[in-house]
Amino acid sequence: MAANKIRVATTSLAGCFGCHMSFLDIDERLLELLEHIEFDRTPLTDIKQCGPCDIGLIEGGVCNAENVHVLKEFRKNCKILIAMGACAFNGGVPALRNHYSLKDCLEESYLQGVGVVNPLIPNDPEIPLLLNKVHPIHEIVKIDYFLPGCPPSGDAIWTFLNELLAGQEISLPYQAIHYD
Amino acid sequence: MSQLETATHSETLKRVVIEPLTRVEGHGKVTLLLDEDNHVHQARLHIVEFRGFEKFIQGRPYWEIPVLVQRLCGICPVSHHLAAAKAVDMLAGARQLTPTADNLRRLLHLGQILQSHALHFFHLSSPDLLFGINDAVAHRNIIGVIADHPDLGLQGIRLRKYGQEVIRIISGKRVHGTASLPGGMNKPLSLQHRALLLADIDQIITWSKGAVDLIKKVYLTNTDFHQRFGLIQSNMLSLVTTDGAMDLYHGGLRAKSANGKTIFDHIDYCHYHQYIHEEVKPWSYMKFPFIVSQGNEVGWYRVGPLARINNCDYITTPLAEIERQEFRAHANGGLVQASLAYHWARMIEMLYAAERIREILLDPVSTGTDIVAQGEEKSLEGIGVIEAPRGTLIHHYLVNDSGTIEKANLIVSTTNNNQAMNESIRQVAVEYLDGQTLTEGLLNHIEVAVRAYDPCLSCATHALGKMPLSVELVNHKGKLVDCLIKSSTGEITK
Ligand code: SF4
Numbered sequence: 001m002a003a004n005k006i007r008v009a010t011t012s013l014a015g016c017f018g019c020h021m022s023f024l025d026i027d028e029r030l031l032e033l034l035e036h037i038e039f040d041r042t043p044l045t046d047i048k049q050c051g052p053c054d055i056g057l058i059e060g061g062v063c064n065a066e067n068v069h070v071l072k073e074f075r076k077n078c079k080i081l082i083a084m085g086a087c088a089f090n091g092g093v094p095a096l097r098n099h100y101s102l103k104d105c106l107e108e109s110y111l112q113g114v115g116v117v118n119p120l121i122p123n124d125p126e127i128p129l130l131l132n133k134v135h136p137i138h139e140i141v142k143i144d145y146f147l148p149g150c151p152p153s154g155d156a157i158w159t160f161l162n163e164l165l166a167g168q169e170i171s172l173p174y175q176a177i178h179y180d
Numbered sequence: 181m182s183q184l185e186t187a188t189h190s191e192t193l194k195r196v197v198i199e200p201l202t203r204v205e206g207h208g209k210v211t212l213l214l215d216e217d218n219h220v221h222q223a224r225l226h227i228v229e230f231r232g233f234e235k236f237i238q239g240r241p242y243w244e245i246p247v248l249v250q251r252l253c254g255i256c257p258v259s260h261h262l263a264a265a266k267a268v269d270m271l272a273g274a275r276q277l278t279p280t281a282d283n284l285r286r287l288l289h290l291g292q293i294l295q296s297h298a299l300h301f302f303h304l305s306s307p308d309l310l311f312g313i314n315d316a317v318a319h320r321n322i323i324g325v326i327a328d329h330p331d332l333g334l335q336g337i338r339l340r341k342y343g344q345e346v347i348r349i350i351s352g353k354r355v356h357g358t359a360s361l362p363g364g365m366n367k368p369l370s371l372q373h374r375a376l377l378l379a380d381i382d383q384i385i386t387w388s389k390g391a392v393d394l395i396k397k398v399y400l401t402n403t404d405f406h407q408r409f410g411l412i413q414s415n416m417l418s419l420v421t422t423d424g425a426m427d428l429y430h431g432g433l434r435a436k437s438a439n440g441k442t443i444f445d446h447i448d449y450c451h452y453h454q455y456i457h458e459e460v461k462p463w464s465y466m467k468f469p470f471i472v473s474q475g476n477e478v479g480w481y482r483v484g485p486l487a488r489i490n491n492c493d494y495i496t497t498p499l500a501e502i503e504r505q506e507f508r509a510h511a512n513g514g515l516v517q518a519s520l521a522y523h524w525a526r527m528i529e530m531l532y533a534a535e536r537i538r539e540i541l542l543d544p545v546s547t548g549t550d551i552v553a554q555g556e557e558k559s560l561e562g563i564g565v566i567e568a569p570r571g572t573l574i575h576h577y578l579v580n581d582s583g584t585i586e587k588a589n590l591i592v593s594t595t596n597n598n599q600a601m602n603e604s605i606r607q608v609a610v611e612y613l614d615g616q617t618l619t620e621g622l623l624n625h626i627e628v629a630v631r632a633y634d635p636c637l638s639c640a641t642h643a644l645g646k647m648p649l650s651v652e653l654v655n656h657k658g659k660l661v662d663c664l665i666k667s668s669t670g671e672i673t674k
Contacts, residue, residue, distance in 0.1 A: 014231075016251050016252060016254040016257075018253075018356055022254075022354070025354050028338070028341075030337060039323065043200075043202060043204075044303065044321055045203075046202045046203065046624070047202075048199065063231075064230070092251070093248065097232040097236045100232070105234075105235040106230070108234050109234050109235070113234065114453050114587075115457040116457070116458055116459075116467070117457050117458065118476075120460050122460065122462050122463065122464060122465055124462045124463035126211055153354070154354065180356070
């Protein structure tokens with residue numbers, strides 16, 4: 001691999017993977033992109049820890065201790081960190097649980113569910129501790145760019161990355177910006 | 181309880197963790213407990229996500245649900261959208277859709293199947309199948325596939341793109357569009373859009389057929405390995421039509437036992453809760469469903485492509501039916517139980533989806549404009565079941581008189597496969613890892629077993645452990661935003 005390629009890492013925290021799908025919606029342009037970038041940790045590669053990178057794309061907000069840990073790992077390693085999509089931006093749909101206490105949410109799923117046998121709240125140390133509320137990522141680390149949309153379209157991600165790689169100021173056309 | 185689920189003296193064992201699982205959708209991890217001689221005593225797949233959807237959709241108006249719940253999963257949003265839409269049809273008292281609306285929903289769903297299966301096969305799993313499980317980490321991914329087999333990589337991208345375009349045309353967006361209304365659809369299919377999709381469909385069918393040939397060749401080149409890898413004996417569950425054909429949008433529930441005998445058949449899915457219950461285990465946010473008549477010890481089952489191709493009596497499209505027959509011939513009269521046969525079954529379904537898309541596009545009914553059926557008698561309970569790319573997906577809602585949600589129960593496809601995935605990794609752990617010095621390549625064997633199921637861990641859920649633990653959330657200015665302290669008794673304080 002060329003030594004001077006831009007290194008990009010991506011991760012999904014409390015998101016639905018839709019933003020990653022949108023990234024893949026650049027379709028054949030992925031091949032063109034791969035001439036300029038190489039991937040570090042992403043769900044598409046088997047690299048499990050983020051190394052030093054130029055760009056980090058984060059999907060999803062923060063809902064558990066593990067998310068906080070990964071987000072900090074990305075901030076430490078990525079020169080430019082981008083909040084991709086509504087969940088990273090403002091918590092998105094997962095943050096709807098903030099209207100209820102965590103206890104109520106857990107009890108609904110594991111104690112009061114239809115046809116639940118052996119009702120209990122999972123409590124093994126291997127599963128990460130949940131935060132009481134879902135938080136947008138800019139409450140935890142500094143974020144350099146915000147890309148709105150649920151998800152931002154493949155075209156929006158494409159334009160954004162191109163302008164970023166070219167060192168230009170980002171200017172998305174009006175139609176490419178959605179706050180859905 | 182299955183062997184290797186729980187070790188007796190866990191405190192004396194060393195822990196190996198595979199985290200995060202990669203080339204799967206969503207978040208999960210596997211833990212192994214080994215003794216000094218590296219014998220495996222425990223292997224578990226943990227789902228480390230919790231969203232709480234069942235709670236926070238309470239109090240929301242029912243017509244919002246199809247658009248809201250699709251945010252459970254960005255890979256199969258259409259499946260959640262449509263399962264919820266079917267439940268909402270029931271709530272609105274419009275169970276019989278117009279033929280045009282029915283066709284459009286099916287078309288949307290088939291676009292979803294095509295793009296999701298292409299994504300899973302080409303982008304996520306093909307590196308293991310083409311390069312081998314021990315291939316170098318830096319190369320073992322879709323970028324490696326594009327570099328070594330550019331034509332194949334490009335086909336994968338274009339197959340996925342076509343499915344996404346079907347979704348965009350019907351629902352307005354590739355991810356999280358809107359299409360279903362109570363009793364129908366919000367937009368007809370224009371002749372221009374139909375022509376656009378028809379222009380490429382023959383090529384898509386050819387590529388899909390090529391993908392079946394490819395996986396068949398890979399599988400049969402080293403048959404013994406592929407048959408034994410992660411092999412388990414399980415029950416199988418899926419929807420079938422009244423005459424036993426495979427159908428991904430609608431049907432009755434059929435379950436077969438590991439030896440191919442029928443457990444139940446043509447069950448109205450509105451009675452699913454009499455047939456399927458879910459067990460909770462402390463170490464995973466994902467529940468463990470089982471067939472009630474078989475009990476929780478042995479009643480677990482598999483869903484998804486492997487179950488569907490095994491369970492159905494035939495497939496309605498010609499090319500896929502030929503492939504189904506060849507696939508089933510490998511079972512010698514029983515069911516194909518090999519975990520890696522999931523990939524083969526998945527490609528047969530992708531071919532079916534491509535063939536069915538052409539049929540629906542060519543059906544003049546599809547471009548009709550009568551797309552909403554009037555509701556007749558409202559109901560306070562709505563249940564929608566669909567065959568999502570990863571398997572049977574169940575949405576169940578109870579509403580009050582003013583139409584707001586009071587209770588919801590979702591059993592997502594991947595949850596249905598929870599026990600089966602755990603059984604498969606235990607089989608692989610015993611067969612390949614036991615007593616070995618663990619290497620990265622050996623650990624990838626575990627992930628290959630998980631990947632066969634195409635799990636979408638994004639759709640799953642979670643709570644709190646026994647370790648004393650405190651978590652502080654500090655913002656970039658150093659200010660404390662949130663803090664959680666869990667005492668050794670498991671009590672949480674803020
Ligand atoms: S912003 Fe939307 S598409 Fe992206 S992760 Fe959140 S719910 Fe999914």
